[in-house]
Amino acid sequence: MASSRSRSDGPLRLTKVGLWFLAFALVVAAAAANTGNNGLFLVLSAMVGTLLVSGVLAGRNVRGLEVALAARGEVFANRPARLDLEIRSRGWLPRWLLLSTVDPDEVEAPGADPVPAAYLVPYLEPGRTVCGQLELMPRRRGRRRIRRVHVSSLFPLGFFRKGRRYSAELEILVYPEVLAPSPQVPEQLGQAGERAVRRAGWGHDLFGLRRFRHGDDPRGIHWKQSARTGDLVYKQREAEENRRLLIVLDNAAGFGSREDQAFERLVSEAATAALDFLEQGYEVGLATREGALPFAAGPRQRRAILETLALIEIRGAAAAPLAAPAGSPCLHLAVDAGRAAA
């Protein structure tokens, strides 16, 4: 883990408890000065000492850490996402009550996301590393760049809150929000799997065997052949014409907040449909005004579709709607037409 650069997030912030303590110290100071009672001066000295030591330790507690952040799995909009966090304590002093969170001011669209949840490290021995998870709930799809992790602490007495921002460059791609699957299906999807074609696909019949390649669905491994040959053998199935779906997403919707909202909804519907049909074994293609993804199935296609949908941008309104190629079952999504099946 690389050493993290950090910067203070400003001076110590007095908490409510600290403010009360300070107020009491002032009252004791007034009483001591007024009476000359050295018993009160003793109490006042102890209180001043407590405040000073508390401030110094608070600052020291959050310095000299190494912080690293990594994404964990797929990140969808409006779903809590987990980020792996590693904190290592440098130096010879242990740390207490470290509260880590993705710095809300450091994401690219400040305020767009809700305040991320924090991770508490109650105690960290010197030289040790602790691993935890931070949560993030991205509101919108697209790229998110998380630049910093904010580490703060109320240690030792809760009088001060001191924080430091540690740089932890991480870029994540937030996929569109996944909605509940729609009961409606395109009309052509009625008869499934009658017409097999002689090419590899996601049908029911066996097409052939080949060596397992990275990215293949592990469920397709032919275990008996693999055991015989000593190598992983993949079971290819024949394609079926009717187990295909083309999602046509017309991103020429015009500019405006209403169009924006409607378009985002369509992107989410496209993502939901793609995931749904890919899960059922369909070959799914995606057509937009930027280009098309050919029919395919499997994890690679799933990632390709989600990435395309995560980054797709709205365009100005077009004169003609985006045409769907004839012959294939098609899910046509356009702002003007709403959701239409061709």
Place this chain on the structure above:
Amino acid sequence: MTARATAGVAYAREKRMLLAWLALLAPLPLPFNQVLEWPALFAYALVLVYFLQRVERDLPTLLPNWALNVLGLVYLPLLYLDLRASFMRSRPVAALLHLVMFLILVKLYSMRREKDKWHLMIAAFFLFIGGMATSTHLTVAVFLVAFMVLGLLILARLAHLHVAAGLRRAGEGESPEVAAPRAPSPQPVPFRLPLAAGTALVLAVAIPTFAVMPRLREPFILGPAGRGDLIRTTGFSDSVDLSLTTAIRTNRDVALRLRYSGGAAPAGKTLRFKGASYDRYENRRWHRRLQHSTTLTPRLEGSRQVFTLAAGEAVGEVEVFRERLSSTSLLLPMETLALDVDLPALHLDLGGAAYLAAMPAGTLTYRARLAAGPRIRAQLARLDGGEVSPLTALDQSGVTDRMRELARQVMGEGTPEMSVEEQVDRLERHLMTQYDYTLDFLGREGETPLEDFLFVYRSGHCEYFASSMVLLLRAENVPARLVTGFLGAEHNPLEGYHIVRQENAHAWVEAYTPARGWRVYDPTPPEGRPSVPERGLLNFMSQIYDYLTYRWDRYVLTYGAEDQRTFFGDLRKRLAEAWRDLTGWALSGEKEPREFIPGVDAPDGVIREGDLWLSRVPLALAAVVFLAGILALLVWRRRRPLTGEAAYRALRRLLERAGLEITESLAPLELQELAVARYPGAAAPTRSLVTLYLRESFAEEPLAAAERAGLREHLQAIGETIGRPGPPASPGIG
């Protein structure tokens, strides 16, 4: 019960226990200071201990609301009565303390909300302040540290629980798998190390803070009210009253501390300090005739004021630290020839005892020059308008016929040719051997305590023995006076001073005989005289305690503005001297003779000029190098290139001073836009600076030397544009 709920219960239990312990500890000194009654503390402690037991056993401790209401209503009339009684006794604080203790108990038994714990801590703090403000005993330091440790522990735990509780609240309402990572780890957090280190650090900061904290008034001590009013203890006072009907307890408070110098330290048992002399016995009391005193004025010896009490050659000196005593007497060793004390005048009574015009408020320090033996400067008679007045040392008041008869029997019977000196010795021996020493006077009542002592009880303490001898001597026309003071002192090896305690208070007789002049007679049996404890572990412990007590009294309780002035004055003087010495050595070459060191100096013992320089030059050079190093460091810090972060902070400060609202959350690019919009002339340097800062901080690309040097120029340009001086000289300020 889920794990999280279990953790919550454990936290709540721990919180209750810690707060209950704090509440139990807070009022402990109050009854010792007689600010709070012992029964009240016992009742309070009992309820708290019961509460702690219930918490320990996980039994429910919360009172229902109706019970709280009933308790509140029941306490109202009690509060009224308490306030009335307290005001009648002129101690309204007691009622207030009772109320606070009641509130603490009620709060403990009704702690439902989070803020209840703060209310409890504030109330406990109030009791703690009361205890600290009214305590004078050394052990209050232990109380302070104990309360501080417990307070720090509670604050640290509450901070932990606060953070953990915040996370739990944030996790509520979500699915378990989402909330689970947010829940605090149940692992125990080790707090011993930070607690111990924190306490040590706080003490390390608090002690110098206490010393330098500005004092506006002289030290004021709220001593325990009524202490010593009810119980008679041994000790020195300005009166001798023999109408005792009770037992006397010994009092080991320190009265004097003595540091001898110049001669061999005397044996502790023989030290005798004269405090007051008495001439007239009336109505069971001895009286001084202070209207006939002598007033001495000092003579100056350099910057010192010296009072001469007797002629003779001084063989030594003693420095006396007189503690706070309820007396005006200036207790002096019997051997005193002269006194060095910062006073405008000194009074001597007819028996030659020194006293002051008013009772000193605090500790008094003086030095006495000592002769080899006792010096008694007593008067037999006085001159009043040129005529000799009656001999005060022969005042016959208090002498009864039975006493005359006894004196005649003891001093003269059967030996008409016996000298006066032998007669006096015989009387002293008679009292010493035929009478017993006691401090128990329970049941004794009578208008004639000395006759009762001589003829009825035949036992008493030193004042009875000495008073009887004085009156018996006067009955036989031997001039005599009663003298009170201290006898004996124990040596404290820790600092080499002698301690005279209140229990060393004593009374004796000074009698005049033609052959001997004035002389001390002590008729008290040896077992009744103040003794010096033998060396032993107990005594050693007692001396350690005394050592600490002295320092506590001197440097804590009575530490004030005058001490601060002295301290800072001394410090300034020492620094000035050190500087003068340094410059004198290094620059002017001022020579001072030093002792001959065999093997180092010339064999003839002559120190040559070159030798001195050889020994001083390296020191001076080292000092110069040290100062030059500091100077170089400062210059380097001023001139070293700025970092991107330091430059950005300086930019923020510049803009802030120029009136822009620069909040903590303002991102760098937003700040740049703000600055450019307001100062278009500074757009280029602002953009360059922010870009370099972003590169350094976020892209983790170290800036080249030229770029860092450019940062300063950018700042300067921005500063000039917005009409302010350039960048701050030191990058460290940011």
